[in-house]
Amino acid sequence: MLDPKDLRQAFGRFMTGVTVVTTRTETGENVGFTANSFTSVSLDPPLLLVCPGNHLSSFDAFRQATRFGVSILSEGQQEISNTFASSKADRFALCDWDQPVGDIPLITGRAAGFVCDMFQQIPAGDHLVLIGRVLHADCTHQDGLGYGPDGYFTLNKERKAEAPTAPHTRASVLLDDGENLFLTQDDGLFTISVPTDKSPLRTLASALATAGIDAELSVVYATYDEGKAGRRIVFRGHCSQRPSALKLVPIDAPDASATPDPAIKSLLQRFASEHKTQNFGFYIGNERTGDVLPLNER
Ligand SMILES: Cc1cc2nc3c(=O)[nH]c(=O)nc-3n(C[C@H](O)[C@H](O)[C@H](O)COP(=O)(O)O)c2cc1C
Structure with a gap:
């Protein structure tokens, strides 16, 4: 029998970036959550996936959504990741966001962003695999925020740590x-x-x-x-x-x-x-x- 704690720890060894997945409900409310389950899937057609869990307060909104957005967070956006990973009242009031296409909010200052049409949904255990067809993609030169077993990391910080200090x-x-x-x-x-x-x-x-x-x-x-x-x-x-x-x-x-x-x-x-x-x-x-x-x- 697999111990869920051990399984979570083992999954957590896989280092990832951090995204915020967003959508707007039929009643006009912006919802979103922090996700590292993002994966690029296909170039032709352009597809990506994310996996919202059924524990999310926004789970039904994503199940019913016809569009959603993914913002790949950049270095220095840890606070935004924490905001969208904890139960805070109005997460969108705590950060800047924009709407490059339609009314799907993306996080401003992101490393890259996507707006997708819902392409396919696959129920998978306690999560739902959302496959989106990419309508819009934007990209900056900023490095993405990393996430690993010890929490957040940033490429620049790691590079600096490795760089030689003052010459001897x-x-x-x-x-x-x-x-x-x-x-x-x-x-x-x-x-x-x-x-x-x-x-x-x-x-x-x-x-x-x-x-x-x-x-x-x-x-x-x-x-x-x-x-x-x-x-x-x-x-x-x-x-x-x-x-x-x-x-x-x-x-x-x-x-x-x-x-x-x-x-x-x-x-x-x-x-x-x-x-x-x-x-x-x-x-x-x-x-x-x-x-x-x-x-x-x-
Ligand atoms: C780095 C990180 C990655 C996460 N990835 C996912 C994910 O892929 N899917 C998911 O359902 N929850 C994920 N979570 C957890 C949700 O962000 C968290 O449970 C969120 O606060 C739930 O939103 P709610 O308060 O609206 O229910 C992740 C959390 C963190 C910190």
């Missing part, structure tokens, strides 16, 4: 004492990740202090895009004493560093040649190409 920044320091460079044990630069909204300079300074490295940070020596990894900012730093945690490499022998990172390798080579003339530049670009601008005013 790493801050490094090119440390020297005038003759030697101080590199990490794996021949790289001392580098930290900078949390979003934090100052790269101050975050780097406090990380150096925590690591017991006494250094005075000065200018930005390079900044470059590292593709998906984000952005790297390299500061210069002066040490008056060799930091014990770091490895010493003579400035004029940058190839003594076996760094596997080509961007760091070329940065060390540039520093070696600039150090000879004491004319330092500032690199801006990406990991492979960029420009070096003079740092010293000539």
Whole structure:
């Protein structure tokens, strides 16, 4: 024996859009309900279906209707969906609606809308399958409102949640004492990740202090895009004493560093040649190409 609760839950795994199905009674009253049982059926002839349940206060109105409308709700129309899914007195007074064809109301601001002639009705258990022949269809560029096991969802919101947040920044320091460079044990630069909204300079300074490295940070020596990894900012730093945690490499022998990172390798080579003339530049670009601008005013 199927448990109706389990069945409802299983049916609810099917993600859908949300529509409001509407009609006007013979006495001129607008009625409507929220429905996710909408399905496109046929292009030729143009047919769609929706399934009103016999629990609806408007069930008889739909059974007797010769025309009905379907509004596919757009993102941001959750309130309208809730209005037409709960027993509120005059639902049409709580939203804007229009009548593109005849006197069938459609919800204004919809993602798409249809007005149909009743084509066929098929009683099916506690629901009625209404098949409509489409007389009018309109469509906007708005995304439709989604409905799934966790309630409403919107494509834009989901897309935003997946989109990368602010690009990640790493801050490094090119440390020297005038003759030697101080590199990490794996021949790289001392580098930290900078949390979003934090100052790269101050975050780097406090990380150096925590690591017991006494250094005075000065200018930005390079900044470059590292593709998906984000952005790297390299500061210069002066040490008056060799930091014990770091490895010493003579400035004029940058190839003594076996760094596997080509961007760091070329940065060390540039520093070696600039150090000879004491004319330092500032690199801006990406990991492979960029420009070096003079740092010293000539
Ligand atoms: C997302 C969603 C989809 C729904 N789909 C249907 C449906 O396809 N058929 C149906 O009869 N009721 C459906 N309902 C329930 C009716 O909208 C709800 O029972 C409505 O308030 C009944 O109207 P009434 O108060 O006039 O009886 C759905 C409700 C929600 C929230």
